[in-house]
Amino acid sequence: MTFQKKGRFGKFGGQYAPETLMNALIELEREYDRYKQEDDFNNDLNFYYKEYAGRPSMLYYAERMTKSLGGAKVYLKREDLNHTGSHKINNVLGQVLLAKRMGKKRVIAETGAGQHGVATATAAALFNMECEVFMGKEDMERQSLNVFRMKLLGAEVHPVSSGTGTLKDATSEAMRNWALRVEDAFYVIGSVVGPHPYPTMVRDFQSVIGREVKEQILKKEGRYPDYLIACVGGGSNAMGLFYPFLEDEEVGMVGVEAAGKGLDTGKHAASITRGSIGVLHGMKSYFLQDRDGQINPVYSISAGLDYPGIGPQHAHFYETGRAQYVSVTDDEAVEAFKYLTRTEGIIPALESSHAVAYALKLAPRLSGDKIIVINLSGRGDKDAYTVARYMGVDINE
């Protein structure tokens, strides 16, 4: 079929949503297409990126890391320095500004690690909107600090205990709640997932990452990098970094999935590496599932990567070979977490530690004239408890 359907990336994507949501999705697409071309909207967004979120984020040359690895030059894109501590704010500011323009009074969101929930609650506080966040019960236990932050910001946090009590179920519950409140609520999806137009819209809002990297690396190195490395759960920080480089074929792209306790243990979240094509949460993409199409429970030490699928455009990148997808275990991620903390004095989020871990393998194999950019998508303060527990250290008073 040569005819490309709306919202498709090759055969992936689409709009597999209940009828009750269809007009809301069509309206969202229309309004997004309209506002993204308006100077007024973009000026507003850029104002908040700069004055509120602290953009542009730095592209930092990790000199000690580079020397210790003895190979390619390593740069870190410091999304961890954004307000609220991760790249999630880029997308949320865009969507909440759009919601405001569409006259919505309430935003709802799903969250895994809590970073997207915190970012959404933050933007809701800033723009004086009601905010409800759906979060898996298990994740609420793993990320109690973020739960408290969201509550401080005025959000209502709903525990989701159905299914596996993690991000997948929080997403399902947020979609159910949206169907109920579809006329006055705006659903702020946190990654490049979901029915069209979400994967496109979230990609566009996150693309500020890659656009900045282009400018910054040209200034520092006079050329584009050889590799971009980012972790992928749903894949928004990776997409934000990759997408502006799509046409620059000399730039390699590597998405790093969570291999959890190992790809052969069944306890992982490597949707591309070990998944198959399916449909969930409104999109056709790669999912971890059984032969009947039942979605498998997934696992990662990092709550933000604990999702059984991946954004449809990543699925397309994988299938066309434009990007490469690898996986990193819990053990490797925690080693990288400790490594970056000790080597550069930067505590990375466990999600981002997966990207760092892959760079630890790749950089030494490359010559000194090669350049790697790692997306340091979030800061690791939120993971201190998890890592302490992993290391067998008791930090409770």
Added chain:
Amino acid sequence: MNRIDKKFEELKAQNKKALITFVTAGDPDLDTTILLIKEMESQGADIIELGIPYSDPIAEGPVIQSANARALKNGIKIKNVMEAVKRARESVKVPLIYLLYFNCILQYGPECFFSDCKESGIDGVIIPDLPFEERDEVQGCADGCGIHLISLVSPTSRERMGKIAKNARGFLYCVSSLGVTGMRDRFETDFDDFFRTINKYAHLPKALGFGISTAEHIRELKGYCDGLIVGSAVVKQVERSRDAGEAVINVGNFVKTLRKAMDE
């Protein structure tokens, strides 16, 4: 002729409305499901929907979610459901409809799925997460096997109703309310307005579902359409039963009261 079309013609001739009931296949096990199908038919259900259990039923409320979880815990596979339907079909005459999520069909293989549906005696399929825009992925397979893909319209469908109704088969599933399936005390929708819009476009039978759970609801709503769908309230009767025998009695009694309200 598809059993669904035939059923609505018969009912029309008798000046009756369709009572459509739902159970989740395999809740608590498939032998009970077969007994429930037979009992619902004998107590006056005109069409029976069978939910195929799914791990992530995004259009279902808590009652059917729990039923799905119970069935999956027992390791129910779609193949087993097909076999159970085949056994039920030996005596059951009413139209049988599957309700399942698109991913289940995709993994089964659409061609295989619809031909197995036909072979086991299924007449229609409802796919809550496959809107009009994505239907062409399976419409051909379904039509080829004579299985009706049932289309849904909701109070938010508005201008979409035209194209949905025009391509609908069997009957139009009218969603009573925003949100997901599940019992409701009252309905916020302006049904006069809702059905005025639907009737502008729909020239096939219309059945109303989502939240209909009591004989009072049936009396209140049957005037609007050609059939009413009761799902979660039936599943709740299964849930509150201690064993299969009790489930059959509870469901049977419940369907009987619904039938009575329908025929008053």
